[in-house]
Amino acid sequence: xxxxxxxxxxxxxxxxxxxxxxxxxxxxxxxxxxxxxxxxxxxxxxxxxxxxxxxxxxxxxxxxxxxxxxxxxxxxxxxxxxxxxxxxxxxxxxxxxxxxxxxxxxxxxxxxxxxxxxxxxxxxxxxxxxxxxxxxxxxxxxxxxxxxxxxxxxxxxxxxxxxxxxxxxxxxxxxxxxxxxxxxxxxxxxxxxxxxxxxxxxxxxxxxxxxxxxxxxxxxxxxxxxxxxxxxxxxxxxxxxxxxxxxxxxxxxxxxxxxxxxxxxxxxxxxxxxxxxxxxxxxxxxxxxxxxxxxxxxxxxxxxxxxxxxxxxxxxxxxxxxxxxxxxxxxxxxxxxxxxxxxxxxxxxxxxxxxxxxxxxxxxxxxxxxxxxxxxxxxxxxxxxxxxxxxxxxxxxxxxxxxxxxxxxxxxxxxxxxxxxxxxxxxxxxx
Ligand SMILES: [Zn+2]
Numbered sequence: 001x002x003x004x005x006x007x008x009x010x011x012x013x014x015x016x017x018x019x020x021x022x023x024x025x026x027x028x029x030x031x032x033x034x035x036x037x038x039x040x041x042x043x044x045x046x047x048x049x050x051x052x053x054x055x056x057x058x059x060x061x062x063x064x065x066x067x068x069x070x071x072x073x074x075x076x077x078x079x080x081x082x083x084x085x086x087x088x089x090x091x092x093x094x095x096x097x098x099x100x101x102x103x104x105x106x107x108x109x110x111x112x113x114x115x116x117x118x119x120x121x122x123x124x125x126x127x128x129x130x131x132x133x134x135x136x137x138x139x140x141x142x143x144x145x146x147x148x149x150x151x152x153x154x155x156x157x158x159x160x161x162x163x164x165x166x167x168x169x170x171x172x173x174x175x176x177x178x179x180x181x182x183x184x185x186x187x188x189x190x191x192x193x194x195x196x197x198x199x200x201x202x203x204x205x206x207x208x209x210x211x212x213x214x215x216x217x218x219x220x221x222x223x224x225x226x227x228x229x230x231x232x233x234x235x236x237x238x239x240x241x242x243x244x245x246x247x248x249x250x251x252x253x254x255x256x257x258x259x260x261x262x263x264x265x266x267x268x269x270x271x272x273x274x275x276x277x278x279x280x281x282x283x284x285x286x287x288x289x290x291x292x293x294x295x296x297x298x299x300x301x302x303x304x305x306x307x308x309x310x311x312x313x314x315x316x317x318x319x320x321x322x323x324x325x326x327x328x329x330x331x332x333x334x335x336x337x338x339x340x341x342x343x344x345x346x347x348x349x350x351x352x353x354x355x356x357x358x359x360x361x362x363x364x365x366x367x368x369x370x371x372x373x374x375x376x377x378x379x380x381x382x383x384x385x386x387x388x389x390x391x392x393x394x395x396x397x398x399x400x401x402x403x404x405x406x407x408x409x410x411x412x413x414x415x416x417x418x419x420x421x422x423x424x425x426x427x428x429x430x431x
Contacts, residue, residue: 028309029070030158032214032254033151038062039120041132046084047117048228059234065256066151074312080256082235083113085381090122101145107316110354112382115259116223118234157208163303165200169292170221173266186399202299212253217296218377220260225267225285237267240289248297258379261364309348313426316343321411341384344422351376353419356384362391370420372427
């Protein structure tokens, strides 16, 4: 009997079959690819209205990464970019170009950004923007379809395991200030009592031979550690975390970051007033990116056994949300409703929800809490850029996100409900 088992084990090893996959389960394939998208020319930078000049240099490179999953011909593609997001209507032409080249169904494409405020402003508006930015964005439209196509060409048998960690890198930024006249206001600062989502969700993707293929992680923080005085290009906290992970895991593994629901979450430290590199001092974005990256690696190394991933399902819905009048002085048109893109996917026991805008952390936590999946990745700045979405209770307090959102207090609850409806449609109760 013992000999039989030994023979079977040897056969399994010879065939290169991953023992943890259930017999008969459809084979999961994963393909990855990575390209440099660092601007070659000085560009207008995005994220702070006060910053008017062009970038003056590069601190660390910007990258676009593609992860494509396939089971029985069904595909699911994540394209993560070290950019601020796809404002000014740039998500659609990028998505269309990727879909035209690859044949991916629209619902199977999650095109997202890590929201670095130390990167270029993507734009196709030649009248209002610098020519270098338009050239840069047209370059993305040329490059990203090839990136996804090459991930599809590289599809290979792989296993997926999931791990959960925790990180203190993100801090609630809605700080209550009370002045000498006892007048209160919410300012962009640090609020240790405000909610934060500390969860670091990690997908570990290994090749058939057990070598690393990719890591994907989801964490809720702005990538704004370099602050508004910075004119050098960087992926900031999330981009630096990706680079740390790729360096440590080596073997060419791709590390892709998703920005979780972080509309009101900033990195714990922000550089003020300059990029301090004096001996003995670790610059804040490097410090925080390393802290987050090492947590991802820690989770990656202790992640559980690979799961049996037997299905991919996807859904995409464009809903209409109630809009409030634009802020005074804004050139935006007054409308009653604005579109909002929600993308959902299932990869085995994992749920993914892509939100086309900047979402406050309470909204992401509500989606995770109501999700039917074991783990739910909330991916913001995904397939659209509708701006801030804030939960109703914060409208009483005011503050930057509430003042600048285009949506009424009712909108967030609608997004939570629609997201949960989509997730439940991909994993009905009892399945
Ligand atoms: Zn932001």
